Amino acid sequence: MVQPTMEDVASRAGVSRALVSLVMRNSPRVSEQSRAAVLEAAEELGYRRNLMAHHLASRRTMTIGLVLNDLHNPFFAEMTDGIHEAAIEAGYRIVINTGLRNLASEQAAVDTFLEFRTDGVILVGSELPEAELEALAKETNLVVAARVTDSDSYDTVSIDDRLGARMVVDHLVDLGHCRIAHIDGGPGAGARRRREGYKAAMEHRGLSKHVRIVAGEYSEHAGTVGVDELLSHGEMPTAIFAANDLMATGVLDRLQFEGLKVPDDVSLVGFDNTAMAALHQMSLTTVDQPCELLGQLAARYLIERLDEEREEAVHHLLVPSLVCRSTSGPASSRTLEEIR
Amino acid sequence: MVQPTMEDVASRAGVSRALVSLVMRNSPRVSEQSRAAVLEAAEELGYRRNLMAHHLASRRTMTIGLVLNDLHNPFFAEMTDGIHEAAIEAGYRIVINTGLRNLASEQAAVDTFLEFRTDGVILVGSELPEAELEALAKETNLVVAARVTDSDSYDTVSIDDRLGARMVVDHLVDLGHCRIAHIDGGPGAGARRRREGYKAAMEHRGLSKHVRIVAGEYSEHAGTVGVDELLSHGEMPTAIFAANDLMATGVLDRLQFEGLKVPDDVSLVGFDNTAMAALHQMSLTTVDQPCELLGQLAARYLIERLDEEREEAVHHLLVPSLVCRSTSGPASSRTLEEIR
DNA sequence: AGTAATAGTTGGAGCGCTCTACAATCAATA
DNA sequence: TATTGATTGTAGAGCGCTCCAACTATTACT
Numbered sequence A, B: 001m002v003q004p005t006m007e008d009v010a011s012r013a014g015v016s017r018a019l020v021s022l023v024m025r026n027s028p029r030v031s032e033q034s035r036a037a038v039l040e041a042a043e044e045l046g047y048r049r050n051l052m053a054h055h056l057a058s059r060r061t062m063t064i065g066l067v068l069n070d071l072h073n074p075f076f077a078e079m080t081d082g083i084h085e086a087a088i089e090a091g092y093r094i095v096i097n098t099g100l101r102n103l104a105s106e107q108a109a110v111d112t113f114l115e116f117r118t119d120g121v122i123l124v125g126s127e128l129p130e131a132e133l134e135a136l137a138k139e140t141n142l143v144v145a146a147r148v149t150d151s152d153s154y155d156t157v158s159i160d161d162r163l164g165a166r167m168v169v170d171h172l173v174d175l176g177h178c179r180i181a182h183i184d185g186g187p188g189a190g191a192r193r194r195r196e197g198y199k200a201a202m203e204h205r206g207l208s209k210h211v212r213i214v215a216g217e218y219s220e221h222a223g224t225v226g227v228d229e230l231l232s233h234g235e236m237p238t239a240i241f242a243a244n245d246l247m248a249t250g251v252l253d254r255l256q257f258e259g260l261k262v263p264d265d266v267s268l269v270g271f272d273n274t275a276m277a278a279l280h281q282m283s284l285t286t287v288d289q290p291c292e293l294l295g296q297l298a299a300r301y302l303i304e305r306l307d308e309e310r311e312e313a314v315h316h317l318l319v320p321s322l323v324c325r326s327t328s329g330p331a332s333s334r335t336l337e338e339i340r
Numbered sequence C: 001a002g003t004a005a006t007a008g009t010t011g012g013a014g015c016g017c018t019c020t021a022c023a024a025t026c027a028a029t030a
Numbered sequence D: 001t002a003t004t005g006a007t008t009g010t011a012g013a014g015c016g017c018t019c020c021a022a023c024t025a026t027t028a029c030t
Helices: A006-013 A017-024 A032-045 A051-058 A074-089 A103-116 A130-139 A161-174 A191-204 A220-232 A245-257 A291-306 B006-013 B017-024 B032-045 B051-058 B074-089 B103-116 B130-139 B161-174 B191-204 B220-232 B245-257 B291-306
Strands: A063-068 A093-098 A120-124 A141-145 A155-159 A180-183 A212-214 A239-242 A267-269 A286-288 A315-318 A321-323 B063-068 B093-098 B120-124 B141-145 B155-159 B180-183 B212-214 B239-242 B267-269 B286-288 B315-318 B321-323
Touching: A006 A017, A006 A032, A017 A032, A051 B051, A051 B103, A063 A074, A063 A103, A074 A093, A074 A120, A074 A245, A074 A291, A093 A103, A093 B103, A103 A120, A103 A130, A103 B051, A103 B093, A120 A291, A130 A141, A141 A291, A155 A161, A155 A291, A161 A180, A161 A191, A161 A239, A161 A267, A161 A286, A161 A321, A180 A191, A180 A220, A191 A212, A212 A220, A220 A239, A220 A245, A239 A245, A245 A267, A291 A315, B006 B017, B006 B032, B017 B032, B063 B074, B063 B103, B074 B093, B074 B120, B074 B245, B074 B291, B093 B103, B103 B120, B103 B130, B120 B291, B130 B141, B141 B291, B155 B161, B155 B291, B161 B180, B161 B191, B161 B239, B161 B267, B161 B286, B161 B321, B180 B191, B180 B220, B191 B212, B212 B220, B220 B239, B220 B245, B239 B245, B245 B267, B291 B315
Parallel strands: A063 A093, A063 A120, A120 A141, A141 A155, A155 A315, A180 A212, A180 A239, A239 A267, B063 B093, B063 B120, B120 B141, B141 B155, B155 B315, B180 B212, B180 B239, B239 B267
Antiparallel strands: A093 B093, A286 A321, B286 B321
């Protein structure tokens, strides 16, 4: 299990260690003859460059650390596709770690990359407090995706969550809904803005008194709990705006369990437009985030930083769009009792 | 962005670099006084150990590289939970990379870890040819999860795919089905065994002439394409056995699109029992894989290797179980024409 | 011919850490 | 008092690589 070193390759090829290094880095100042000899020796020995040593000497790993908040949420897989593509194209590789939707794990994930000295870090859907992000930006090149701040030490790439929420409310109000409840994303990335957007839009449409926010988080389970809460007291809402698709899945599941028809009895709208929302058995009305594009932008902004092409922070806000499917329809006037 | 080194911490604390190293490694042979001084200096400077240098000198990273075949499949997220838990418990951290469901990417992911010299590698759902795995095991400590081989240079942890497939067939035959088609997982991990298990079970139940296998892969899209293929010619099957849940999602979607009722017109069974299979709107009959347990086992076997507690390979095969939900029911006798 | 420029190669310092061997200090023992 | 042993600390080599300055060989130019 002990790997050959450059020294081994060099002596086998009958050249110096420095020359081997040049070959490995594809330097043009090497004769074709030596290059071939070195590559052959390397091949024979099964030589594989030691990134640790490489980095220590060069200060570059050509590696980007990617912290995904939740592996269970397909949204992150879609973002990763975009990031991966853009990174590879620019000659970088990515390495992933997961925040497991809790702060301690996210911090640990970030620390790992800091200790590995990856060239930069992309945080997707981070829940870290802004002060923490600020501190992080002092230690490494940072881009935060799917969350907005106005920091001037790192870049952010996101859709306009407030606008997205407003689109949801407008859509539902246009369908005749008044009692539109929102199960929020708690500490999740963008959750505050979605909540604010919901509230502002409700007020704007003259529905201040119908604002009803249930505390949740970005998980399926929060959706089921949220429904229980909504049905347990007060007047049943005619529409539910779930903070994201994953949660909407839980909501839909629970509504069905309670015997409520969607959208006949209750309308439901999600957020993210993940692949599962498009399925027939789900067919969820939701706010579309152009994940791949977001991912690509995040990677490109980071790479711009790595190449030192830019100093000042960029905050890129994309416009979301509403995708109407079959979980939203005209408001029902039936009460919970009548339905049951 | 330039980080302080041990040397900086040492001079600030008024001790030697070696002592700082001892403190950082929690050595007991350091006086409380110096320890405190060092930690304070480190804190003040914002010192963070350089894993690259650490590894170069110590030959250990306390890091496990995890290659997930497909981030879009929740099965891998669930496996990761188990692996993560067991790794953390043993003092290891994990770093993830994705194979993007294609060989070149998987190879690249593996190469990354090899270059990083992570202490070991866990491959989940790998599609690499066995020769490649064998070669890999020569370069690093390896555990392969969710796939079976009989290699004696690395460990494997998996459920018995053949048995799982057999359970599916038995269940469907017991419900009166004869024309049971299988959309297979192509090059996917375990797909061959599931296919073989399906075939053997069909033969065992005297249904050799009804064996019908459609080529697919572990993706939603393959499910929709598979259905198209099944409906385009020949007699319509009364039941479909999809190679995994992700694919079953696509199948269900397509069947609904074609106006076929599940399970009234066609029964459907998946494989994996991912979280989405349990949802009411899906409620998929499927084969359960104890993902977390599989993940934990994989991590533990790897750590045993790292701690050099074992030399010979272990091949752990867990028994799957069938979870009956609402996509499987008595065989229908209606033809496609009658339904339409 | 003499000089300059270019291409190809090399030795050695150094990246930030660990680890071995050894030094220094002090208390306990002979 | 001399010796031993335990405890704590340090110097220095070395991990595998990059990078720079310097060197050699070859070609081009005056």
